[in-house]
Every structure is written in C-alpha cells, then in structure tokens.
Amino acid sequence: MPEAVFLGKAEQGRPPTTFCPDCSSFEASRRAVAGMGAQAFELADFRDEPPQMPSGAAGKAGYLRLDFRHDAALxxxxxxxxxxxxxxxxxxxxxxxxxxxxxxxxxxxxxxxCVVQGDRLALDVHAGPGACALVTTQSASKVHSMGHSYASQLQRFSVEEEAYLEYMPDPLILHRGSRWLQDTFVTLPASASFVYGELLVPGRRWHHEEELFGFDIYSAGLSVSRPGGREEDILFEERLVLDPGEVDFRNIGIMGAFDVLGSVYAFLPERYLAGLKNAIGSDLTEALAWGASILPRGAGLALRVLGRDTGIVRAKMREFHSLVREAVLGRPLPPEFLWR
Structure with missing residues (x-):
C-alpha cells in the first residue's frame, strides 16, 4: 500500500504515515509541523537554527484554515x-x-x-457535504536560498460526502541552496472528489549556471485515506525525496532533458477513472512526456508530466484538469484569463 520514491539517501528508509495530524487551530498546527520536521531523516543535516530569527517565530509560522459549506438558500x-x-x-x-x-x-x-529559512506553514481546508470550491495561490511560491535550517508546509484537506474540491496552486520554484519539506494529508469518502496539482520548477533556469537542480533537498509526502482514522482506511501513501547532491537528475529514466515536473492527482469515484485515463493518454515528444496511472485501491488517478518549460507542462495539467471537471461537474474549464 505505501509507496516511496527516494532519489538520494534511499538506504535510510522512512516509516509510513498512519495518522492525519490535527490542524484545526493555529496552536495544533504548530505542534503538528514541529512533529513533521522531527521525523524527516532526510533533513538531518539542516536542523541548525537561523541566527536572525528562530524557526517558526512570529511572522514565520503561517496558518490558514478554510471551511466551505453548501448554502441551499443561496x-x-x-x-x-x-x-x-x-x-x-x-x-x-x-x-x-x-x-x-x-x-x-x-x-x-x-x-x-517568498519562502525563507525557518518558515513553518500549515494549510487546513475542509469542504462540507455537497460543497464545491476551488483554492489556488496568488502567484508562484519562491523558496529562497538558505544558509540555515529549512522551510516546511503541512497541508490537510478534508472532503465530505458528494463534495467537490480543487487545490491548484501556482508553481513551486526551488532556488539554489533551498530546502523544502511538505506533507499533505487527504481524507475523503468514496462519493467525494478532490483535484490536487503540483508544479515543481527546480531552479531559475537563466539566473545562474548552477541554479537548475541546485537546491539542497526537496521532500514531499502524500497520504490519502477514507474517514475513520484507522490504518486500514489509508488508500495509499507516497513520498518523493529529491537530493541533487547524490543523484544526477539529467540521467535517462529520471528527468533526462526535461526541466519541469508536474503532477495532478484526481481522487474521484471509481466510475470516472478508466474513461479519464484513456482520454488523457500518454506520449513522449521532444518537449513533453506524460502519462496517467490508476492509484491503489481505486483512490483515483495520478498524471505525471515532464517538460522543457513551465508553460507547456502547465497546459497539459490544465487539459487533464478540464477533463476531470467535465466528467464530474458536467462542464470543462472556462478559457484561462489572459493574464495567467
């Protein structure tokens, strides 16, 4: 059931996650984020405190809780x-x-x-029964170079019966010398739908000759489960740990000639999965490579996209996003705003 991909430091292993942390309040999220960092063996070399401001100090411990509900009167x-x-x-x-x-x-x-060393962030999003919501970001998240510690974000998404939720943030850009830890927890029943996108840019290509794949560490975990809080409710888990100091990402079978990695996870009722997988297909061209897989235990679909630049990767992700929207809600995405 759990699956992990370690590109660097694989021999150390990491235990699977069997709980969903409490993010229901600011104080609870601070404890959960601290615990997340303490379990991350891949960050063992980056635990020194910044001399300017301690990790998670005021202004560096961000928290956002969003609660959506369907209003029948409106x-x-x-x-x-x-x-x-x-x-x-x-x-x-x-x-x-x-x-x-x-x-x-x-x-x-x-x-x-931007995101700087010592930032500790938490996002908690809840969609009540029958709710329909989209959460996005104002712009790309830029993770700056770090001389001490690391930056982390804990994300929890709870979707209830017949609800539909999308979280499609703008790209995450890893500057040279940055360290990023992220854990994402999703809880939803079989009747709910959740679409989650990630667009990873491993450096500012034209900024410096050592910028591309010049970050120190990137670690992102994802755990998806049914309501209940028991180990048997977990549908699947994965963790992607990228360590450029130990792996050449230009190798064939990893990134090759591509520079950008995009992922879209569509956690949907099983009746949609086969049709969507066939609709998006898979292919390899000089500029783009993509393919979709059905996730364990019928949890949904995962689309992976590799590309030469952000624009073409984002376009393929949006194509899949539109297919999901049309299948579940009956209409595709409207034309993108000109300024996007």
Whole structure:
C-alpha cells in the first residue's frame, strides 16, 4: 500500500504515515509541523537554527484554515469559516468560474512574497457535504536560498460526502541552496472528489549556471485515506525525496532533458477513472512526456508530466484538469484569463 520514491539517501528508509495530524487551530498546527520536521531523516543535516530569527517565530509560522459549506438558500458554496496567521492570508470567496457559478473560489496569499529559512506553514481546508470550491495561490511560491535550517508546509484537506474540491496552486520554484519539506494529508469518502496539482520548477533556469537542480533537498509526502482514522482506511501513501547532491537528475529514466515536473492527482469515484485515463493518454515528444496511472485501491488517478518549460507542462495539467471537471461537474474549464 505505501509507496516511496527516494532519489538520494534511499538506504535510510522512512516509516509510513498512519495518522492525519490535527490542524484545526493555529496552536495544533504548530505542534503538528514541529512533529513533521522531527521525523524527516532526510533533513538531518539542516536542523541548525537561523541566527536572525528562530524557526517558526512570529511572522514565520503561517496558518490558514478554510471551511466551505453548501448554502441551499443561496444556491452556492460559501466560505463559512476562516482563520489566518501571517504570512498565510486569504480574503473572501469569489465566484469567477463562469462554467460553475456556484463554485466558491479562494486565493491563498503569501504576505512575505517568498519562502525563507525557518518558515513553518500549515494549510487546513475542509469542504462540507455537497460543497464545491476551488483554492489556488496568488502567484508562484519562491523558496529562497538558505544558509540555515529549512522551510516546511503541512497541508490537510478534508472532503465530505458528494463534495467537490480543487487545490491548484501556482508553481513551486526551488532556488539554489533551498530546502523544502511538505506533507499533505487527504481524507475523503468514496462519493467525494478532490483535484490536487503540483508544479515543481527546480531552479531559475537563466539566473545562474548552477541554479537548475541546485537546491539542497526537496521532500514531499502524500497520504490519502477514507474517514475513520484507522490504518486500514489509508488508500495509499507516497513520498518523493529529491537530493541533487547524490543523484544526477539529467540521467535517462529520471528527468533526462526535461526541466519541469508536474503532477495532478484526481481522487474521484471509481466510475470516472478508466474513461479519464484513456482520454488523457500518454506520449513522449521532444518537449513533453506524460502519462496517467490508476492509484491503489481505486483512490483515483495520478498524471505525471515532464517538460522543457513551465508553460507547456502547465497546459497539459490544465487539459487533464478540464477533463476531470467535465466528467464530474458536467462542464470543462472556462478559457484561462489572459493574464495567467
């Protein structure tokens, strides 16, 4: 059931995650983020404290909780509860999706403008029964170079019966010398749908000759389960640990000639999976490679995309996103805004 991909330091192993951390309050999330970092063996070389400000100090411990519910009287989903701590902020829900007028759309705002050493962030999103919501970010998340410690983010998504939730953030850009730890937990019943995207840019290509794949460590875990909180409720787990100091990512079978990695996870009722997998297909061209896999225990689909630049990878991810939207909600994505 659990699966891990370690590109570097694989021999040390890592125990699977068998619990969903408590992110229901700011203080609970701080404890959960601290525990997440303590278990990350791959960050053993990066535990020194920054001399300027301690890790997780005021302004470096971000927290955002979003609670969506369907309002039958209004005929749309509303943002019913919001809790936030800088540098993570959000404002009110908007309704810009023309094809889904009842979908609540929220933009996550990073008031600091970037991620720096010692940042400890937590995002908690809940979609109640029948809710329909989209969460995205204001811009790319830029993880700056680090001389001490690392940056981390804990994400928890809880989706209830017949709800539909999307989390499609802008790219994560790893600057030279950066360290990033991320754990994502998803809980949903078989009738719910959750679409989750990740677009990883391993450096600013034109900034410095050593910028591309010049980050120190990237570690991202994903755990998906049914409600219940028991080990047998876990559908699958995976962890991707990228360590450029130990692996040449230009090797054939890893990144080869490609520079950008995109992933879209669609956790959906089983009746949609085969059709969507066939619709997106798979192929390898000079500029792009992609393919979709059905996840363990019928949890959903995972699309992986490799590309030469962010734009073409993002376009393929959006194509799959639109196919999922049309299958589940009946209409594809509307045309993208010109400024996106």
């Amino acid at each position: 005929g749309r989903t509303v943002l019913s509860d919001l809790d936030r701590r800088a540098p993570l902020l959000a404002q009110k829900a908007l309704y810009w999706e023309e094809s889904q007028p009842g979908m609540a759309c929220v933009i996550v705002i990073a008031s600091s403008g």
